[in-house]
Amino acid sequence: MKIFLSAGDPSGDLHGSNLIKEIKRQKPDTEFFGFGGHLMAQYAEMLDPLAENSIIGFWEPVKNLSRLFKDINNAKRFFKNSKPDCVILIDYYGFNIHLAAAAKKFGIPVIYYISPQVWATRKSRVYEIKKCVDKVFVIFPFENEIYQKAGVDCEFLGHPLLDIIPALLQHKKNSAPNIGIMPGSRIQEIKRHFDVFMESFRIIKRSFPCSRIIMPVFSAEQKKYITGNFQFDVSKVDFVEHNDYQKRSQMDICITSSGTATVENMILGVPMVIGYRTSALTYFIAKNLIKIKNIGMVNILAKETVCMELIQDEMTPKSVSEECLKLLQNKEYCGAIKQKLKSVTGKLGMPGSTKKVAQKILEVLKPEF
8 A cells, every 4th residue: 555645844744754653553564655854754755855844934935836846746746657545644735735636636535634724824725625635634622623514524533742742741840940942843933033032041041040941953954053053052052852752841931933842842731932933924914814813722722821922023032031030930820821731731632643543544545455
C-alpha cells in the first residue's frame, strides 16, 4: 500500500511522522511519500522538504509561488504515475487544498488529518474541503460541530499531543526562575519575535538576576540560525530539543509565539505570555478576516483570556516583561492560571488519538487492499 502525505510546517512534520509510525506498526508493508520535514523523511520519500522552510501569511506565499506550483505539479505527476491508495493532508490549507483537488480528479481518497482552522477565518473553506476530501479528523472538540453541520464526514478522536507529552511530569521548584523563550518554528517568526523576547528577558533579570533561559529548538539548523543572527549571552541559554518535554516542564513561565507551542505549554502547565508579530500587510488582511477574539488556543478553548496575548505593536519588551514579572511575583495570580491550564487541557480528550486515527484510515482504505 502507498500513502502520500503533505505537511508544510514543523508541527505538521511532527504529527505526520507519528502517524506514519503508527500506520506502519499496524500495516508494516505500507510505503510513504510526500511533502514534509526531517522527521517524516525518516520514514517517507520526500518530494520536497516543504516543512523545513514553511511559508506563512498572505504576501509570503506569493513570493514563493514558483516553488509551490512546482511542488503541486510534481504531486500531480506522482498521483497519475504511482496512484497512491490515499492522500493524507496535514493542516496547511492554502497548499494542501490544491493537492486534495488533484487527488480527487485521479480518484484517490483524500483524508484531512489536523484540519485547517476554518473557524478562525473564511468558514467557506469548509465547503471547499467538502468538495474534495473524503474524511476529516479534527484535534479540537469544537471543530467537529462545524464540519458535521456542513455535511462533512468528520471525527474528533482527541489531540495527538496527549500521546507525545508524558503524563504527570513534575515541575521542580527552581532556586531561580527558568524563563522559556519560544519565538516560533519558522525563520519569519524568529526574525520578528526574537529580539523583543530577549529584551524582555533582560528586563526580567533586573528583578531575578540568576534567571536562565530554556529555549526549545526544532533542529540544529534553527539553533545555528539563532546563535548566528542575534546578539545575546549564549551562556545564559539552555537550548533543548523541541520535544524534550521533561526539560520544558521545568520552565516556570514561557514567552511564546502563537501556535502549537501554546497547546504544548498548556498541557505542561506552564503559564505563558503569547506574543505575535507579522508583516504589516499580513496583519491588515488578517485583522479583517479573523472572526475570533483570541489567537492562543488555550484562550480559544477556555473562551476567555487565560494567558495574555500581545499582538503586533502591543508586543513590546515592556509589556511582555510586565506580565512575566506579575506571573513570577504574584503566586496567587500564577496559581490561578495554572489551575485554568489544567482545566482546559481536559477538553483535549484522552491519549491514544494517533492510534485511533491510524486504525480509522486503514478501515477507510480496507476495500482498496
